[in-house]
Amino acid sequence: MKDPCYVARNLLGNIIVRKIDSEILTGKIVETEAYYGKKDPASRAYKGEKNYNKPMFGDPGKLFIYMVHSWWLLNIVAHKENEVGAVLIRSLEPLNGIQKMMEYRKTNKIFLLTSGPGRLTQALNVTKQFNGLDITRETSDLFVAEVEKRELEIVSSHRIGVTKDLPTKLRFYIKDNKFVSK
DNA sequence: AGGAAGATCTACT
DNA sequence: GTAGATCTTCCTA
Numbered sequence: 001m002k003d004p005c006y007v008a009r010n011l012l013g014n015i016i017v018r019k020i021d022s023e024i025l026t027g028k029i030v031e032t033e034a035y036y037g038k039k040d041p042a043s044r045a046y047k048g049e050k051n052y053n054k055p056m057f058g059d060p061g062k063l064f065i066y067m068v069h070s071w072w073l074l075n076i077v078a079h080k081e082n083e084v085g086a087v088l089i090r091s092l093e094p095l096n097g098i099q100k101m102m103e104y105r106k107t108n109k110i111f112l113l114t115s116g117p118g119r120l121t122q123a124l125n126v127t128k129q130f131n132g133l134d135i136t137r138e139t140s141d142l143f144v145a146e147v148e149k150r151e152l153e154i155v156s157s158h159r160i161g162v163t164k165d166l167p168t169k170l171r172f173y174i175k176d177n178k179f180v181s182k
Numbered sequence: 183a184g185g186a187a188g189a190t191c192t193a194c195t
Numbered sequence: 196g197t198a199g200a201t202c203t204t205c206c207t208a
Contacts, residue, residue, distance in 0.1 A: 033189075035189075043189085044188095050205080052203090052204060066188090066203095066204095067202070067204075068187090068189060068202095069187095069188060069190040069191075069200085069202080070191090070200080070201040070202045071190055071191075073190085075189090088189060117189070117190075118189095118190050119191080128203090159189075160189080161188095161189055163188085163189090
């Protein structure tokens with residue numbers, strides 16, 4: 001039960017694992033954004049609990065998937081007890097199964113595979129079917145593996161593409177990583 | 183039933 | 196740098 005801001009920083013450097021058929025796709029999380037509930041006008045949870053944002057009000061450690069402009073965006077629910085919030089995964093550094101990701105993305109340019117919230121979901125073949133999935137279980141088809149982090153240089157900035165941002169800097173990324181979107 | 187929006191991406195100038 | 200594509204969900208009538 002941690003604050004979205006804390007979780008967003010903590011997720012950087014961890015590995016997302018996607019099991020698909022016999023293949024395993026993995027990528028390192030290099031960029032995240034934190035979203036809150038009622039006090040955040042950019043959040044999907046701003047207007048209270050609805051059908052489409054239910055996971056944000058539920059247990060932390062679950063997936064929250066939402067569609068914008070025909071792309072699926074992948075969030076991880078994270079908040080303190082009795083609060084609301086989630087962390088958006090904005091970009092990954094592809095590690096394993098790059099061939100497979102290129103098939104899904106229909107491109108052979110590696111920096112176009114996962115450097116954007118809509119891109120990485122397509123590269124991992126993630127859709128709304130994973131909404132609400134528990135990403136802390138290694139038996140899931142999609143989960144996050146904690147890794148030991150060594151001296152990550154984390155940079156914060158304002159969120160991207162958000163029409164009504166908060167004064168706080170809620171976007172975090174690993175410094176000098178070329179897979180961070182711009 | 184229909185329209186509008188939205189945490190985006192790509193292609194073109 | 197700007198415009199157009201694209202599509203699911205929600206809101207209003």
